[in-house]
Amino acid sequence: MPVRDTVSQGALTSGVAHDPGRRGLPRWSPRVLMYHYFGAPPGPDPEKLFIDRPMFEAQLDHLDRTGWRALSLDEYLAALDGAPTPRRSFLLTIDDGHESVGRLAAPLLAERGIPSVLFVCPGLLGDHARWTPPYREERLSPADDLRALPGLGMELGVHSWNHTRMVDLDASALEQHVRRSREALESATGVTARAFAYPYGTHDLGSRTAVAEAGYDAAFAVAREHGRYAVDRIFVQSTDSLFAFKCKLTAGYRLVSRVGGRAWKLRHGVRSAVARVRPAGAGRRA
Template sequence: MKVLMFHNVAKPPKSARLKSLYVKPDKFEKWMRILSKLNYKFVKEEDLAPKGRGVLLTFDDAYKDFLENAFPVIKELRAHAIVFVPAGLVGQFNRWDFKKVNAIKPIMSWDELSYLVKAGIEIGSHTLSHPFLTKLSIKDAKREIEDSKKLLEDKLGVKIKSFCYPYGDYNQEIAELVREAGYEYAYTTVKGKYKDSPNRWEIKRIYISGYWTTLRFLWECLK
């Protein structure tokens, strides 16, 4: 099984940098339909297993284009997905990297996230402000990890079980804080199969690049 990591499902603006973060909507739809035709299971995280042909779809940063372009396909195919929300920036935009990527990307509102929860999409925490966690004091890192969970739970009325390290930045101390905060799963940006993850708080994923061809995408899911 593989955990697939997406960011934007949208056509990149001309001026945007790091365009590999954008998978175009028609490409996304095509890829998901092919996986479905090939009888891939779109698993939930509680169904993650060392063996079996399945993918878990994850979407970092909770951009509005998820709702517009990815969710309709996910809904139609009865797939599952986790959306990782920078909880302190709900209804705002990618404050942490808008200069670097030269694009302002709107983040979903609380109402939109509530709508997704009702539709069966899982919400996970991506901290409050999307910092490099290993560069913070332990006190500040704890706050980002714990308060984002509380805020999401208060606003959405569901238990938040999963966490995603911003920039994939973590170490053993940070992973321990995440576990102590009550998260059951945490996702990294380390490339690999689910079964090769050291434990549930260091889950490996596959970064899906918008530049890939369909063949490359399928190869990455299959190999």
């Protein structure tokens, strides 16, 4: 039976709160940046995932020049627990484990002494981003490449088994995407993941509870902030100018993003209604 915002028996017996990490994060908590692929895209980039090297360097230069302090995952977790942290501080995260991370991003970050967290799908190491047609030929880093990244200051986390949307999953599926994925990553790389990132940024009570019960220290979403086990992140896109990047670092942008994230049910409802009334054969917007 699918989990639909009900608390599992394990949550009741393990002492996990009915909704783990439910208390929202304050607006002044450290920003979390979310990247995906790096370099020039080999073809169309409809989801705006590729950040080219000049822009990535310009963004890092801006952060350094304006006094933003990069945090390690240890420092970020301490901030969640109440440790004093500069207002201008950030955690840099990367999703999917594209091969360009080891080739381009990790060396650049290491040169600048910027720690980061890379979220990978243990069921697809060395494979391709097969979950989305426009990127199905994009190669993902194999285990051998991932093993070298912690030495460059890049910690490894879990991004589900194979980039499955973490909503309405039954207990068996949650076990695969949360616990077994963590075990597989440790077997392949020797790293015990401490952080989880929800594919597509979507989550529900079942997935948040499963992540908390598995012993992860934190989990990351996108705009749908829900406390420690669904931290909101800033999606850095290929179309962002440096001005847009600066705007995304502001408290105002964070507030608007969170409000938009909480309205996801309304947005989905509107899309469903439009789909029902759209004439047969009408074209869809990309």
